[in-house]
Amino acid sequence: MFPLLSRSMLLENLIPRDSPKYGKRHVVHLHDIPGGAKAFLFVAKFCYDIKTELTAMNVVTLRCAAEYLQMGEDYGEGNLIFQTENFLIEVFGSWDDSLRAVEDCEGVFHIADEIHLVSRCIESLAMKACAEPRSLTRHNSPTGTLPDATSWNGLGSVSKPSNERDLSDDWWYKDVSGLKLHMYKRLIFAVTSKGMDPKRIAGSIMCYAKRYLPLDGRASVNMPVSSEHEQVTLLEEIVGLLPDQKGIIPTKFLLKLMRISMILGADPSCRDILEKRIGSQLDNAALEDILIPSIGYSAETLYDIDCVQRIVDYFMLGDSDESDSSSNELVDDQQLIPSSRELTPTTMVANLVDNYLAEVAPDVNLKLTKFLSLASLIPGYSRPLDDGIYRAIDIYLKAHPWLTDSEKEQLCRLMNCQKLSLEASTHAAQNERLPLRVIVQVLFFEQLRLRTSVSGWFFVTENLENSQDLSRNIGPRIESGTHEISVNNPIVTVDEMRTRVSSLEKECLGMRQDIQKLVKNKGSWNSIFKMLGLRLKTTTRSGSDHHHPKTVKTPLSAKMFRNSRKAGSNGKQIKDNNVDGDKTIQSQS
Structure with missing residues (x-):
């Protein structure tokens, strides 16, 4: 009894030395001692100098027991508080031992x-989680352990090395997922205050949720058994821990949380938070993820249409806010439309909603009002084509x-017949389920589209023919010296092209008239050659060859066209034979 009294202020106060029962049998009740009888046994061995092992799994409990018994330095040098504090410094140098110390905090x-051991353990984990894994040393890295866990009296205990982990950003996710919820919350708050990347925090939260919540619709084999109330509490706490940044949490994961919240009957505020988060990034959702089954016997439809409608409503509300704050583009008709950057998410959501409507449309219990209310949330400009809504x-x-004719008419107002593709228009024109007015509209717009296409085809064909004729007429002019066309500058306006074509047509017509006059007047060949700017080179031959016609070859230049209108009245018959781009002129003597 004396060693205990000499090292514990509490025991000394409970059994004062001047008490008449001092030294005799005395009963002391220590029901509140941290760690219970096991911890008191360790304290007793410590006081009687019996060698006892001090490890990361019991140091927190023994530190609390020493605090409870008030075993400070005033009651002996190197007392239990001093020994445990020194050992904690070594424990906090290792990730694994810090994690064990946090787990040891649960029992006390x-x-x-109260003595800030929990915050110190959490701080140790947070610092190591935020640090670069490769920059940590062996003794404070996630792959190392405490080298020699020494006891207060020199008895060492060597911790077994843990398996090496991947040094990526998620190396600590699985380790901390074993913590209790209140401890895990403190860790998340600690790493957030230290500026950890929200993506890493979100990854840890998702790993923690997958371990304790049946996100896939059924509990896993390794999932701890918990009551429905505990799962609801866990779900609501996890939703509250999620980072606020848009796009940090995958939409698929948020929709899984939404399903679990509906199954467990979570608080409406929790569901509202999830719906807003999903709505803000609905453009990243998949069809199978938003097919949320209706819960409860009173549900009329197979899927929860109201939930999806609220989510789409949140998306459109956020999209309109972003469109108002962003720059708009002014088009020719003086109408403001959102920029293409803002149209992309809306178009993706429009396709998603159209596919969702097509999936839930076979439900005979789906009322027309619900179908219309959901489909009308999507603006018309968000659909490049209306094939999806037509299919639904x-x-x-x-x-x-x-459905009555008026209801069918009301339903068909959701689509724009002008924005149907050729396949959809062909199908709609033969669809007996559509109202007659809609079929007439489809046929009218299809005929209008065909007429526009044919007109455009004729316009293109005519332009091609004109361009080919123009190229043939302009070809010889390229060789002329003073009227040379620059090949390196092919940009010619339409007006310039029309002027050139008109000039060429007039020039060709003048040449044709002049040639006809020459043929009628039958002038001499010399006058024709002079008119054309050509010289007739003759060669003398012996014998009777001088009676035969002489043949002279000369290239045809642009000067021939310019001088054609100055021709005289005399000339002889001209016979042109095109041989490799040259003109062969035969003259009769």
């Missing part, structure tokens, strides 16, 4: 929290043949 949480309308009409 209240007193450990056709499926709904097929599953609901009892």
Whole structure:
């Protein structure tokens, strides 16, 4: 008894030395001692100088027990508080041992929290989680352990080395997922305050949620058994821990949380938070993810249409806010339309909603008002083509043949017949389920489209023919000296091209008239050659060859066209034979 009294202020106060029962049998109740009888046994061995092992798994409990018994330096040098504090410094140098110390805090949480042991353990984990894994040393890296866990009296205990982990950003996710929720929350708050990347925080939260929540619709084999109330609490706490940044959490994961919240009956505020988060990034969702089944016996439809409608409504509200704050583009008709950057997410959501409507349309219990209210949330400009909404309308009409004509008309107002593709227009024109007015509209716009296409084809064909004729007429002019056309500058305006074509036509017509006059007047050949700017080179031959016609070859230049209108009245018959781009002129003597 004396060693205990000499090292514990609490025991000394409970059994004062001047008490008449001092030295005799005395009963002391220590029901509140941290760690219970096991911890008191360790303290007793310590006081009687019996060698006992001090490890990362019991140091927090023994530190709390020493605090409870008030075993400070005033009651002996190197007392239990001093020994455990020194050992904690070594424990905090290792990731694995710091994690074990945090787990040891669970059994003595209240007193450990009072003496700030919990915050110190969490701080140790947070610092190592935020640090660059490759920059850590062996003794404070996630792959190292405490080299020699020494005891207060020299008895060493060597920790077994842990398996090497991947040194990526998620190396600590699995380790901390074993913590209790309240400890895990403190760790998340600590790493957030230290400026950790929100993506890493989100990854850790998702890993933690997958371990304790049946996100895939059924509990895994390794999932701890917990009550429904505990799962609801866990879900609501996890939703509250999620980073606020848009796009940090995958939309697929948020939709899984939404399904679990509906199954567990979570608080409406929790569901509202999830719906807003999903709505802000709905353009990243997939069709199978938003097919949320209806929960409860009172549900009329197979899928929860109202939930999806609220999510789409949140998306459109956020999209309109972004469009108002962003720059707009002014088009020719003086209308402001959102920039193409803003149209892309809306178009993706429009396709998603159209596919969703086509998926839920066969449900005979789906009322027309719900179908219309969801489809009308999507603005018309977000659909490049209306094939998707037409497909959904056709499926709904097929599953609901009892609709009246007015209801069918109301339903078909959701689509624009002008924005149907050729395949969709062909199908709609033969669709007996559509109202007659809609079929007439489809045929009218299809005829208008065909007429426009044919007109455009004729316009292109005419331009091609004119361009080919123009190239043939302009070809000889390229060789002329003073009227040379620059090949390196092919940019010619339409007006210039029309002027050139008109000039060439007039020039050709003048040449044709002049040649006809020459033929009628039958002038001499010399006058023709002079008119054309050509010289007739003759060669003398012996014998009777001088009676035969002489043949002279000369290239045809642009000067021939310019001088053709100055021709005289005399001339002889001209016979042109095109041989490799040259003109052969035969004259009769």
